Amino acid sequence: MGFKSGNPLPAQALYRRCDPEQFAFKTTQSLEKFSKIPGQDRAVEAIHLATEIDIEGYNVFVLGRPGSGRHTFVREFLKGKAAEQPAPSDWCYVYNFDDPRQPLALKLPAGVSKEFRVDIEHAIQDAQTVIPAAFESEDFQAQQEAITDEFKDRQEKEFQVIGKEAQKRSISVIQTPAGIAFLPMQDNEVIKSDDFDKLPEDQQKQIRKDIDDLTARLQRLMRSIPKHAREMRRKIRQLEHDVASLAVTGPLDELKTKYQHIPVVVEHLERMQADIVENVGLFLGAAEGAGVPAQVKQVMHSREDSALRRYAISVLVDRSGREGAPVVFEDKPSFSELIGKIEYEAEFGTMVTSFNLIRAGALHKANGGYLVLDAAKVLAYPQAWEGLKRAIKSAELRIRSLGDDIGFVSTVSLEPQPIPLELKVVLIGERIHYYLLDRYDPEFSELFKIAADFEDQVPRSEENVEHRARLLATVIRQENLRHMDRAAVARLIEESARHAGDNERLSTDIRQASDLLREAHYWAGHNGKELIGVSDVQQAIDSQVRRASRYMDQMQTEIIRDTLVVETSGARIGQVNGLAVTQLGGFMFGRPQRITATVSLGSGDVVDIEREVDLGGPLHSKGILILTGFLKSHYVKDQPLSMSASLVFEQSYGGVDGDSASAGEMCVLASALAEVPIKQSLAVTGSVDQYGRVQAIGGVNHKIEGFFDICEKRGLSGDQGVLIPAANVKHLMLREDVIEAVDSGKFHVYPVDHVDRCLELLTGLPSGERDADGQFPEDSLNHKICARLTGLAEKRRAFAGAGLKQVDDTDAGKTS
Structure with missing residues (x-):
């Protein structure tokens, strides 16, 4: 769908719907079982290689986000693989x-x-x-x-x-x-x-x-x-x-x-x-006598x-x-649960042991098959990681106590004969675990040569959509849930795209989709239905939002009560509505954030107040330096930047990071320089490069909805809206109430590709482009900015000249 930078988007561009008619089924009851993970071909190929190659060190680390179906796939895949192999000794x-x-x-x-x-x-x-x-x-x-x-x-x-x-x-x-x-x-x-x-x-x-x-x-x-x-x-x-x-x-x-x-x-x-x-x-x-x-x-x-x-x-x-071969999932991978242990019992007041008290560990149980471990849990238990590596590297299982292993205990105990070890170890963890181990543990890459990296998102293709429907039907059968009609399936597909933050892709968060399905099953039963319909899915979505939105509602209430100052009407110089995203657990919401700027004569410094008080992160500071570079190159190429400016997020009492506010900061700084007011009915988000191009940011849906909620509570006027990077249009999956407001002309979403387009929308003035002589048109906003910067430069030179003359006069007096 084509669109022009600076023009409001039509309602159709704000949400990509999934047409239920594209499905050949009417309900999920007719769908076959699906044992694969859609769109994870890369990871599946890696696991296939790890399980089929019989060479030392080819264990596998399965990495990806929680909820992506890693455990389920690994369990099903290994069970199928193990069934083809003989039972070990x-x-x-x-x-x-x-x-x-x-x-x-x-x-x-x-x-x-x-x-x-x-x-x-x-x-x-x-x-x-x-x-x-x-x-x-x-x-x-x-x-x-x-x-x-x-x-x-x-x-x-x-x-x-x-x-x-x-x-x-x-x-x-x-x-x-x-x-x-x-x-x-x-x-x-x-x-x-x-x-x-x-x-x-x-x-x-x-x-x-x-x-x-x-x-x-x-x-x-x-x-x-x-x-x-x-x-x-x-x-x-x-x-x-x-x-x-x-x-x-x-x-x-x-x-x-x-x-x-x-x-x-x-x-x-x-x-x-x-x-x-x-x-x-x-x-x-x-013989036992009566008197014994x-x-x-x-x-x-x-x-x-x-x-x-x-x-x-x-x-x-x-x-x-x-x-078949064993497949062992160890939920408590402590040292003794992995390596095995020697127990003791009391006998005549003394703790004794024998070979009858030797207990197997997970490695013994999985020997000849597959051992699946959670990386974070293994790393959390003392010496468990070292014990696991030692067993894999030596290819034998030597049972000892944790005290013996670290040298804290010197008592005489049993030394059972080591057992040969031959198995595949599958570690499941997040990416940070994999890369930290790879960076700081020299033995890690030697023992875990295969990385199975699960995708966070997959293309929203017909094939993946069909696979997702079959996967949902499989969950329904496994958990004995109500089946869904195809409209409900389509709604879950749309929600998956929204969860991915991209209307062209689907999230691989199987847990999130399954949780929605379970709650929709409940609401369908509550509503007396045999099949899960689209209204039940929507009720489940709304219920999840309501449970998690207490803090969001509280913040919006304080904005409506003017405790937190955010204006949605009128115009002000040096003030713009930026947009921020807050994430609490698995819930994310957007909120407007007032950004202000002041300008005075100076030496070209742009002061980031957040950074000065250690509330600004490195990415935010980088954004400030980039917009400073844009100011110098775009407006005053042949003279020094002779201003002093300060930027701040008003009523911000926590850390600020990211560069998604740099477009708003550039606009509010331009407003302060040109002394031209900015429409408070608009909010802006986007990062800016040194050439003024507006770049994509994250959380665009939540940011738009956050500003929309405030405008709606105060009353939609028809001139309110949000400016977003043009590159984010493909990520739009907005709520239905936002789409309806846009369709009726009460709210607007503007895609922009350059900061000049932002300034035109926010101020109502043309930004202007340089002519053959390198000058901006007199009635343009950029001309006003250049004129102000030129005037500041002249004042700075005048002050410098006056100071020099005063010094010369003082020297002359001393000579006379």
Whole structure:
């Protein structure tokens, strides 16, 4: 649609409608499911590449604005991709019989781990029954008694030999509290000490020699007893081993046969069988008597349970009942939730742990598939980002506590065997997260080589419009909402374009469209309708605005009450209505802002009061410098700018930034210079370059509506309107009441491409163009500006000359 700069736009140019007749359907009930995201081909291609390329480091960062459907698309896409892949392996931890501090990891086929755990539990329970029964059997008792009897008989025989020898030598063997003693005898009676001293010397020597010889033989016998006892215990242990091995061979051999196709399981069962035989005491609990204290019973029960804990299978990841690769969305990506953790439990007042208390993290669960994380959440948890990077880079999962990882804890704990890691990590975040990580983390680009950038807007093509309709129908089916007629769909399409701030494009904010759909569903039900109609959609839109517009209404009320001064009629020199946008959360609204300027003789400075008091941002300051450059180049090319001007946003009590007010500031400065009043019935927005061209700005719809609301509340006069950059016409998607006012001639929207057009509309005077001699027409506004600047320059020269003459006179007086 063509238009001329400075001429008011027709109502048709203010809003691009979506014709319901363009749809082939009557209601969304006839539309097919749509699983794609319309207009996101670039991002979809990137995700396809990341999931199909099997090279290290090709993880993907999905970036874009919240609400653009990133999570939904990633979830649906990965589920479809994962369904085509085989289920990865199960993982278990088992007791390490060589080093209990380092539990061993077992890799099992998918779905086998739970069955294996149950089989082991049954085998241990059987062993707890079979082994005690075997040790209580008559055969075992007989063999054990035979070994002990053999030891006793051998010991007794050796004692008998010594006793007989002593008897031959008339030596008596007597058991005393201090041990065995040898005493001489005569006539079958022990010789008393006094009688022994009366014996001949030779006989005494012989008796002493016999006693010493018997004592030496007894000592040798006593020294051999521990050796014989050890031999007895060795035989008993061997007997116990043989009995225990025989008792557990049956159930364990059955398991070896069942799992013979899994070598790691067979190897573990063999090591487990050997350990059971070596630690058979774990299965031989003491009998519980009626008088046994409760604490002793607890210890005995703990001893019995220790066998189950020692030989149990700790299932870390179980894939039973699942098809395809895993897709894990971790909502709480803390260090322990990602990497896994080792838990502790209280036992007799002490915190203890074991391999049975090792817990899987999200990386374990997603191993062999896909892990989806929110970038902001990962970065928020201490060490979570570092732990994630370490796992991806090393391609293994090493479970440790957060305290161990950062070196705060030095206590001895478990060190589970690392598990190989093979998966794709998908990070979802905003663009600022991606670019900050890429800039400040050297490892980021190495680990996340693919960026899937979701569009904020897509072209408003027939294809994308049709896709959006199908997407809305899909949401309706998923959430069991009322279906829409095609007029309601068209209204949602129009609102999407307004949300994008462009009548040629659609917003990709799926969340915003879905929320409107849900609220329209409510209003349709409230109004007793089976289908959602255009009035229900409009009611949902109006309801959203009303809920969020308290602050906007308050500001407009204060303007109407003249607490905030904004004039919408009459004319004033050095005053113009600028337009600003305020955003509170997801709600944006425009409001008029009074801008004033004063001019006096000076040295060419344009003072931005907002900047002087640190309320002006860098973009606003840039706009002031640009318009200063325009003043110099457009009006006084061959002489210095001899003015001092000040610009300010009146009754502004917060920060000001952006250059969208530079067109208004240029116009109000020109008004002050030419001393020509500006119509207060008009407002202006737009940025200006150094050549005076008016450039596009943001929030044009809200700015127009903000000024319209004030004019409407005061009463539309027919000469009120807004000047906007011509480049913003394609962005117009105004409210219906504004369109109706324009159509009836009560309000106007003027597109402008140069500041001269703005000045002509605001002052009612022609701006004028330079003739062949470089002069502006005398009746033009630009001529008045040039004349004022020339006059200021002459005054400045006059002041400079007078000051110089005064200095010369003073010097002459001193000389005389």
